Amino acid sequence: MNLRSTLALALILTCGLAAAPGLARDLDQDEALRLRREGVIMPFEQLMQHVGQAYPGSTLLEAELEEEDGILVYEVEILTLQGVVRELELDARNGNILKDEEDD
Known part of the structure; x- marks a missing residue:
């Protein structure tokens, strides 16, 4: 492969990576606890108050902390009282709802 082909391939790959959505990294319980103790993230119970305001009486099915x-x-x-499963993303620093959509 010549230099021109190599540069063209590198440019294509770079553009493709720049257009791809960012990767998420799951954080484990120990890291979440450390971030909470350091005041980087809010307590989960406080964050869930935001969800409770948006969907009173809803039931928590699953939660993951990601970067x-x-x-x-x-x-x-x-799971809402209407029987609809919703997926939400909350900013762990302040509880703002960043994404709210019906899960399929």
């Missing part, structure tokens, strides 16, 4: 593009996010699945 997405440098932002700590809780990915939460809930």
Whole structure:
């Protein structure tokens, strides 16, 4: 492969990676506890108050703490009183709902 082909391939790969969505990294319980103790993230119970305001009476099905593009996010699945499963993403620093969609 000549230099021109190599540079063209590198440019294509770079553009493809730049267009791809960022990868998420799951954080374990120990890391979540450390971040909470350091005051980097809010207590999960406080974050869930935001969910309770948006969906009163909902049931928590699953929760994961992830780092997405440098932002700590809780990915939460809930079951609403209407029987709908929703997936929400909450900013772990302040509880703001970043994403709210019906889960399929």
